[in-house]
Amino acid sequence: MESPIRIVVGLGNPGEKYAATRHNVGFHWLDQLADTLHASFRVEAKFHGLCARATQDDTECWLLKPQTYMNASGLAVAAICRFYKxxxxxxxxxxxxxxxxxxxxxxxxxxxAGGHNGLKSIIAQLSSQSFWRLRIGVGHPGNKHAVVDYVLHPPRKEEASHIEQAIDRSMRVWPLIAKGDLAAAMHQLHTRCDK
Structure with missing residues (x-):
């Protein structure tokens, strides 16, 4: 059994303009989790983001949506991690x-970081790579020069449907993640994914 997860951070860019883009799938996932756990976000200036406190089976954890823009996500993550140790x-x-x-x-x-600017910022600010990642596939445009434009646009209709299914599937393993049984969560998630 791993250490229970004490904070879940969804990555994205703030503002209506980015809400439906591929890059904001982390925000979207976290919104769904907050709904499931009846948690509500509020502005926390000292953590540079929107925060919610959530409880799953007597285990408390924080939910955080950094409002720093993707490239500076690490500022928000490091601030809340330092504050709550x-x-x-x-x-x-x-x-x-x-x-x-x-x-x-x-x-x-x-x-x-695999070229992901949000992860790069978090690794730099935490001086560590040993955090967990829930990686939600959005596909690749096929050309590295097209990546920025690609992630800042909404997925096509059929892609959006597949992404929603992936989010729903990962939500089902949340109780295992919350209590620190990440090996079981991985097994269940990856077995379902690869079928």
């Missing part, structure tokens, strides 16, 4: 993943 291993970052097709979702611990 949360170790990187107790952090789950939910983000869009270019290397996975829409409909695929993977859970993993550690690793590099």
């Amino acid at each position: 949360i170790a990187p291993e107790q952090v789950l970052i939910v983000h869009d993943e270019l290397d996975l097709e829409p409909g695929i979702v993977k859970l993993k611990s550690g690793g590099g």
